[in-house]
Amino acid sequence: DAKTTQPTSMDCAEGRAANLPCNHSTISGNEYVYWYRQIHSQGPQYIIHGLKNNETNEMASLIITEDRKSSTLIRPHATLRDTAVYYCIVRVAGSNDYKLSFGAGTTVTVRA
Amino acid sequence: EPEVTQTPSHQVTQMGQEVILRCVPISNHLYFYWYRQILGQKVEFLVSFYNNEISEKSEIFDDQFSVERPDGSNFTLKIRSTKLEDSAMYFCASKRALANYGYTFGSGTRLTVV
Numbered sequence: 001d002a003k004t005t006q007p008t009s010m011d012c013a014e015g016r017a018a019n020l021p022c023n024h025s026t027i028s029g030n031e032y033v034y035w036y037r038q039i040h041s042q043g044p045q046y047i048i049h050g051l052k053n054n055e056t057n058e059m060a061s062l063i064i065t066e067d068r069k070s071s072t073l074i075r076p077h078a079t080l081r082d083t084a085v086y087y088c089i090v091r092v093a094g095s096n097d098y099k100l101s102f103g104a105g106t107t108v109t110v111r112a
Numbered sequence: 113e114p115e116v117t118q119t120p121s122h123q124v125t126q127m128g129q130e131v132i133l134r135c136v137p138i139s140n141h142l143y144f145y146w147y148r149q150i151l152g153q154k155v156e157f158l159v160s161f162y163n164n165e166i167s168e169k170s171e172i173f174d175d176q177f178s179v180e181r182p183d184g185s186n187f188t189l190k191i192r193s194t195k196l197e198d199s200a201m202y203f204c205a206s207k208r209a210l211a212n213y214g215y216t217f218g219s220g221t222r223l224t225v226v
Contacts, residue, residue, distance in 0.1 A: 032212055043116075043203045044155060046214030087155075096211045097143050097167050102155040 004088045009107040012082075018075040020106055022088030025069040030093050033064060034100070035073045037084040044087065044102070047073065051093065078110045114138040116218035118204050124224045125194055133189045133221045135204030143207040144187045145215065146179065148172070148200040155203070161187065194225045 005023040012018040024033065034049040048055055048062045050071070055062045061074040075082055087105040091098055117136040125131050137144050146158040159169040161179050176192045187206075191198055201222050205215040 034214065036214075038155070041201070041220075043205070043217030043220050044215075045217065049212065049214060094211055096209055097160055097162050099145070099157040099160055099168060099170075100147075100155075100215065101157070104154060 004090055004103060006086075006088050006103065006106045008104070009109070012078045012108060012110050014080060014110055014112050015077055018073075018078040018082060018108060018110070020073040020075075020086050020088075020108065021070065022073070023070045024088070024090050027068050027090055028092075029068075031090045032093050033062065033071050034089045034091065035060070035062065036087045036089065036100070036102075037082075038087070038105070039081075039084040044100075047086075078108075080110050080112060082108065083110045084108060114216070116204055116206055116216050118202075118218035118221050120221060121219070122222045122224070124226060127196055127225055128193050131191050131194055131223065133191075133202050133204075133223070135187045135189075135218055136185055137187055137204065137206030138208075138216055139185070140208065141206035141216070142209045143167075144179075144181065145205040145207070146189045147203045147205065147217075149203065149220075150197075150200045158189070158202075191223075194223075196225050199223055199225045 035047040036044040038044045047059050050062045064071045085105040119134045144161040149155045159173045160167045178190045181187050201220040203220045204218040207215045
Protein backbone atom coordinates (compact mmCIF):
# COMPACT_ATOMS: atom_id res chain seq x y z
CA ASP A 1 0.00 0.00 0.00
CA ALA A 2 1.18 3.51 -0.80
CA LYS A 3 2.65 5.66 1.94
CA THR A 4 0.80 8.73 3.19
CA THR A 5 2.10 11.96 4.69
CA GLN A 6 0.02 14.08 7.05
CA PRO A 7 0.79 17.12 9.20
CA THR A 8 1.58 16.15 12.76
CA SER A 9 -0.98 18.50 14.26
CA MET A 10 -3.40 21.29 13.53
CA ASP A 11 -5.82 23.51 15.37
CA CYS A 12 -9.30 24.45 14.30
CA ALA A 13 -11.83 26.92 15.69
CA GLU A 14 -15.14 25.52 16.81
CA GLY A 15 -17.81 26.05 14.16
CA ARG A 16 -15.31 26.46 11.36
CA ALA A 17 -14.43 23.89 8.73
CA ALA A 18 -11.55 21.57 9.53
CA ASN A 19 -9.52 20.87 6.38
CA LEU A 20 -7.09 17.99 6.79
CA PRO A 21 -4.56 17.40 4.03
CA CYS A 22 -2.97 14.10 3.10
CA ASN A 23 -0.24 13.48 0.58
CA HIS A 24 -0.11 10.12 -1.19
CA SER A 25 2.09 10.86 -4.18
CA THR A 26 2.90 7.21 -4.90
CA ILE A 27 -0.72 6.07 -4.99
CA SER A 28 -1.54 3.66 -7.78
CA GLY A 29 -4.68 3.46 -9.86
CA ASN A 30 -6.31 0.72 -7.87
CA GLU A 31 -5.76 2.18 -4.42
CA TYR A 32 -8.46 3.80 -2.32
CA VAL A 33 -7.99 6.60 0.18
CA TYR A 34 -9.58 5.95 3.59
CA TRP A 35 -9.99 8.27 6.54
CA TYR A 36 -10.44 7.15 10.13
CA ARG A 37 -10.26 9.08 13.36
CA GLN A 38 -9.48 8.10 16.94
CA ILE A 39 -10.93 10.10 19.76
CA HIS A 40 -8.81 9.79 22.88
CA SER A 41 -8.72 6.25 24.29
CA GLN A 42 -11.45 5.02 21.93
CA GLY A 43 -11.30 2.68 18.96
CA PRO A 44 -10.69 4.15 15.52
CA GLN A 45 -13.83 5.29 13.72
CA TYR A 46 -14.36 5.03 9.98
CA ILE A 47 -15.14 8.37 8.36
CA ILE A 48 -15.10 8.09 4.58
CA HIS A 49 -13.25 6.63 1.61
CA GLY A 50 -12.85 7.35 -2.09
CA LEU A 51 -11.07 6.29 -5.24
CA LYS A 52 -10.99 9.29 -7.55
CA ASN A 53 -14.27 11.14 -7.28
CA ASN A 54 -15.05 13.48 -4.43
CA GLU A 55 -17.20 11.86 -1.79
CA THR A 56 -19.55 13.18 0.88
CA ASN A 57 -21.37 11.50 3.70
CA GLU A 58 -22.96 12.58 6.96
CA MET A 59 -19.58 12.90 8.64
CA ALA A 60 -17.34 14.62 6.12
CA SER A 61 -16.36 15.36 2.54
CA LEU A 62 -13.34 13.92 0.79
CA ILE A 63 -11.74 15.91 -1.99
CA ILE A 64 -9.22 14.00 -4.12
CA THR A 65 -7.03 15.90 -6.57
CA GLU A 66 -7.29 15.01 -10.23
CA ASP A 67 -3.84 13.38 -10.23
CA ARG A 68 -4.83 11.54 -7.02
CA LYS A 69 -1.54 12.43 -5.34
CA SER A 70 -3.24 14.21 -2.47
CA SER A 71 -6.58 14.55 -0.77
CA THR A 72 -8.33 16.72 1.80
CA LEU A 73 -10.81 15.65 4.42
CA ILE A 74 -13.28 18.39 5.25
CA ARG A 75 -15.33 18.37 8.43
CA PRO A 76 -17.62 21.32 7.70
CA HIS A 77 -18.59 22.62 11.14
CA ALA A 78 -16.09 21.33 13.67
CA THR A 79 -17.19 20.83 17.26
CA LEU A 80 -15.13 20.21 20.37
CA ARG A 81 -16.04 16.53 20.03
CA ASP A 82 -14.13 16.40 16.75
CA THR A 83 -10.85 16.71 18.64
CA ALA A 84 -9.08 13.48 17.66
CA VAL A 85 -6.24 11.91 15.71
CA TYR A 86 -7.20 11.65 12.03
CA TYR A 87 -5.62 8.94 9.90
CA CYS A 88 -5.33 8.93 6.13
CA ILE A 89 -4.77 5.37 4.86
CA VAL A 90 -4.28 4.09 1.33
CA ARG A 91 -5.03 0.53 0.39
CA VAL A 92 -5.50 -1.59 -2.69
CA ALA A 93 -9.09 -1.98 -3.79
CA GLY A 94 -10.87 -5.20 -4.41
CA SER A 95 -9.98 -7.44 -1.51
CA ASN A 96 -12.81 -8.23 0.88
CA ASP A 97 -10.36 -8.99 3.65
CA TYR A 98 -7.75 -6.34 4.22
CA LYS A 99 -5.66 -4.94 7.01
CA LEU A 100 -5.27 -1.26 7.76
CA SER A 101 -1.82 0.26 8.19
CA PHE A 102 -2.10 3.20 10.56
CA GLY A 103 0.50 5.93 10.59
CA ALA A 104 0.87 8.64 13.19
CA GLY A 105 -2.01 10.68 11.77
CA THR A 106 -2.85 14.34 12.38
CA THR A 107 -3.77 15.39 15.88
CA VAL A 108 -6.61 17.87 15.46
CA THR A 109 -7.53 20.12 18.34
CA VAL A 110 -10.79 22.02 18.05
CA ARG A 111 -10.76 25.13 20.23
CA ALA A 112 -13.74 27.06 21.54
CA GLU B 113 -26.31 2.11 15.14
CA PRO B 114 -24.77 -1.38 15.47
CA GLU B 115 -21.66 -1.62 17.64
CA VAL B 116 -18.73 -3.92 18.20
CA THR B 117 -18.72 -4.75 21.91
CA GLN B 118 -15.54 -5.59 23.80
CA THR B 119 -15.21 -6.97 27.32
CA PRO B 120 -13.69 -6.32 29.76
CA SER B 121 -12.87 -2.66 29.29
CA HIS B 122 -9.83 -3.04 31.52
CA GLN B 123 -7.95 -6.17 32.53
CA VAL B 124 -5.02 -6.39 34.88
CA THR B 125 -3.05 -9.62 34.89
CA GLN B 126 0.17 -10.96 36.27
CA MET B 127 3.04 -11.71 33.95
CA GLY B 128 2.89 -15.29 32.74
CA GLN B 129 -0.87 -15.61 33.16
CA GLU B 130 -3.27 -16.36 30.33
CA VAL B 131 -5.85 -13.77 29.33
CA ILE B 132 -8.83 -13.93 27.02
CA LEU B 133 -10.17 -10.75 25.49
CA ARG B 134 -13.71 -10.94 24.23
CA CYS B 135 -15.49 -9.25 21.37
CA VAL B 136 -18.98 -9.42 19.94
CA PRO B 137 -18.80 -8.24 16.33
CA ILE B 138 -21.73 -6.80 14.42
CA SER B 139 -24.06 -9.64 13.57
CA ASN B 140 -24.02 -9.52 9.77
CA HIS B 141 -20.29 -8.90 9.50
CA LEU B 142 -18.06 -11.62 8.12
CA TYR B 143 -14.51 -10.35 8.61
CA PHE B 144 -13.00 -9.95 12.05
CA TYR B 145 -9.80 -8.33 13.23
CA TRP B 146 -7.66 -7.63 16.25
CA TYR B 147 -5.42 -4.58 16.50
CA ARG B 148 -3.43 -3.27 19.40
CA GLN B 149 -2.06 0.10 20.44
CA ILE B 150 0.75 0.41 22.94
CA LEU B 151 0.43 3.66 24.88
CA GLY B 152 1.64 6.58 22.79
CA GLN B 153 2.28 4.44 19.71
CA LYS B 154 0.52 3.61 16.45
CA VAL B 155 -2.39 1.26 16.03
CA GLU B 156 -0.92 -2.07 14.87
CA PHE B 157 -2.58 -4.92 13.01
CA LEU B 158 -2.46 -8.31 14.73
CA VAL B 159 -4.71 -10.73 12.87
CA SER B 160 -7.63 -11.08 10.50
CA PHE B 161 -10.16 -13.90 10.61
CA TYR B 162 -12.67 -15.08 8.05
CA ASN B 163 -14.66 -18.24 7.53
CA ASN B 164 -13.42 -19.67 10.82
CA GLU B 165 -9.77 -19.36 10.05
CA ILE B 166 -6.96 -16.86 10.20
CA SER B 167 -6.55 -15.12 6.86
CA GLU B 168 -3.57 -12.96 7.75
CA LYS B 169 -1.41 -12.31 10.80
CA SER B 170 1.40 -9.93 11.62
CA GLU B 171 4.83 -10.66 13.06
CA ILE B 172 3.48 -9.60 16.45
CA PHE B 173 0.96 -12.45 16.39
CA ASP B 174 3.31 -15.21 17.48
CA ASP B 175 2.60 -18.59 19.06
CA GLN B 176 1.44 -17.09 22.33
CA PHE B 177 -1.54 -15.51 20.59
CA SER B 178 -4.61 -17.31 19.30
CA VAL B 179 -8.06 -16.33 18.08
CA GLU B 180 -11.32 -18.18 18.09
CA ARG B 181 -14.95 -17.71 17.18
CA PRO B 182 -16.37 -20.37 19.46
CA ASP B 183 -20.11 -19.88 19.11
CA GLY B 184 -20.85 -17.81 16.02
CA SER B 185 -21.20 -14.57 17.93
CA ASN B 186 -18.11 -14.09 20.11
CA PHE B 187 -14.64 -13.51 18.75
CA THR B 188 -11.83 -13.97 21.25
CA LEU B 189 -8.14 -13.19 21.47
CA LYS B 190 -6.13 -15.36 23.84
CA ILE B 191 -2.67 -14.50 25.06
CA ARG B 192 -1.24 -17.65 26.55
CA SER B 193 1.56 -16.34 28.73
CA THR B 194 1.47 -12.60 29.07
CA LYS B 195 4.58 -10.45 29.10
CA LEU B 196 5.03 -6.91 30.32
CA GLU B 197 5.29 -5.74 26.71
CA ASP B 198 1.81 -7.07 25.96
CA SER B 199 0.38 -4.16 27.94
CA ALA B 200 -1.67 -2.20 25.41
CA MET B 201 -5.15 -1.31 24.21
CA TYR B 202 -6.55 -4.18 22.17
CA PHE B 203 -9.18 -3.30 19.60
CA CYS B 204 -11.52 -5.72 17.92
CA ALA B 205 -13.03 -4.77 14.56
CA SER B 206 -15.45 -6.27 12.10
CA LYS B 207 -16.40 -5.60 8.52
CA ARG B 208 -19.15 -6.43 6.10
CA ALA B 209 -18.51 -8.52 3.03
CA LEU B 210 -18.40 -5.62 0.59
CA ALA B 211 -14.80 -5.27 -0.56
CA ASN B 212 -14.19 -1.60 0.10
CA TYR B 213 -16.41 -1.10 3.13
CA GLY B 214 -14.92 0.49 6.23
CA TYR B 215 -14.32 -1.30 9.51
CA THR B 216 -16.26 -0.87 12.71
CA PHE B 217 -13.99 -0.92 15.75
CA GLY B 218 -14.90 -1.68 19.33
CA SER B 219 -13.96 0.64 22.17
CA GLY B 220 -11.09 -1.57 23.23
CA THR B 221 -9.77 -3.52 26.19
CA ARG B 222 -6.92 -1.98 28.13
CA LEU B 223 -4.62 -4.84 29.15
CA THR B 224 -2.14 -4.13 31.91
CA VAL B 225 0.45 -6.80 32.65
CA VAL B 226 2.16 -6.41 36.02
